Amino acid sequence: MNNIVFKLNNIGKVYNENEKNELTVIKNLNLEIKENEFLCIVGPSGCGKSTLLRILAGLELPTEGEIYYRGRVLKKPTKDIGMVFQNYSLMPWLSVEENIALGLKFQSISKEKQKKIVDEYLEMIGLTKFRTSKPYELSGGMQQRVAIARSLANNPDVLLMDEPFGALDAYTRIQLQKELLRIWEKHKKTIVFITHSVDEAVYLADRIILMSKNKGAIEVDIQVDIPRIRDRANPRYAELNQQLLDALEDLNKVE
Numbered sequence: 001m002n003n004i005v006f007k008l009n010n011i012g013k014v015y016n017e018n019e020k021n022e023l024t025v026i027k028n029l030n031l032e033i034k035e036n037e038f039l040c041i042v043g044p045s046g047c048g049k050s051t052l053l054r055i056l057a058g059l060e061l062p063t064e065g066e067i068y069y070r071g072r073v074l075k076k077p078t079k080d081i082g083m084v085f086q087n088y089s090l091m092p093w094l095s096v097e098e099n100i101a102l103g104l105k106f107q108s109i110s111k112e113k114q115k116k117i118v119d120e121y122l123e124m125i126g127l128t129k130f131r132t133s134k135p136y137e138l139s140g141g142m143q144q145r146v147a148i149a150r151s152l153a154n155n156p157d158v159l160l161m162d163e164p165f166g167a168l169d170a171y172t173r174i175q176l177q178k179e180l181l182r183i184w185e186k187h188k189k190t191i192v193f194i195t196h197s198v199d200e201a202v203y204l205a206d207r208i209i210l211m212s213k214n215k216g217a218i219e220v221d222i223q224v225d226i227p228r229i230r231d232r233a234n235p236r237y238a239e240l241n242q243q244l245l246d247a248l249e250d251l252n253k254v255e
C-alpha cells in the first residue's frame with residue numbers, strides 16, 4: 001500500500017558500550033507510519049526514542065530487522081526525510097535567510113527560485129524582518145522557527161522532530177505547537193515528533209506511542225480521538241492525559 005511511509009519489521013538496535021558490553025536498546029520493534037500521520041513518541045529517558053528517530057532518518061542502521069521507507073529499504077539519509085532537533089542546530093555564522101537556504105544550495109535550484117522559497121518560508125514563520133539577523137540575535141522560539149523553516153524549505157516528505165520545543169518557555173511552546181499544526185495541515189507532511197510532555201502529545205498527535213525501557217517495547221499505541229483545534233478544557237483531553245501519565249508511572253515502577 002502506498003500510503004504507508006515507514007514500515008519497520010522486527011527492528012533491533014544493539015550498541016557496543018565498550019569492548020565487552022553490549023546494550024540492547026530496541027528489540028523486535030514493529031511499526032507502520034502512515035502518510036500525513038502526526039505521530040508522537042513518548043517514554044522514559046533512555047528508552048530509545050532518539051535511537052528510533054535516527055533509524056527513521058537513515059542516520060543509523062538497525063542491527064536487526066528491516067526498515068522500509070515508501071517500500072524501499074532505507075540505508076542512508078535522504079533529503080525527503082528532514083530532521084529538527086531540540087537545540088535548533090543553526091549555523092551561528094550564517095544569517096536567518098542563509099540558514100533557511102542551506103539545504104537548497106546543494107540542489108540544482110536557480111538562485112532566483114532559492115530566494116522565492118526562502119521568502120515564502122520567512123513569511124510563513126513571521127521573520128521576514130529578521131532575514132539578515134544572526135541566530136544569536138534571536139530568541140529560542142525564533143531560532144526554532146528558523147530551524148523548522150530550514151527543514152521545510154527542502155520540501156521533505158517526512159519531518160522528524162526530536163523534542164523540538166523542549167527548551168522553550170511555556171508560552172512560546174504553545175504558540176509553536178499551534179504554528180506547527182497549521183504548517184502540517186497546510187503542507188500535509190508526515191510528522192514523527194518526540195516529546196517528554198504528555199500534554200504536548202495529546203495536543204498535537206493523531207496517534208501516540210509510548211515506549212518502555214524494556215528494549216524499546218511499544219506499551220501503548222493510541223489514536224487521539226479529539227477534533228482539532230483541541231481544547232485543553234475538553235474532558236476527553238484530561239482523560240487521555242491521565243491515561244498516558246498512569247501508563248508512564250506504571251513503566252517507571254517496573255523499571
Ligand SMILES: Nc1ncnc2c1ncn2[C@@H]1O[C@H](COP(=O)(O)OP(=O)(O)OP(=O)(O)O)[C@@H](O)[C@H]1O
Binds near residue numbers: 017023025046047050
Ligand atoms: N551511540 C551510542 N552508543 C552507545 N550507547 C548509546 C548510543 N546512543 C544511545 N545510546 C544509549 O541507548 C539508550 C537509548 O538512548 P536514546 O537517546 O535513544 O534514548 P531516549 O529515549 O531518546 O532518551 P532521552 O529521552 O533521555 O533523550 C541510552 O541508554 C543511551 O545511553
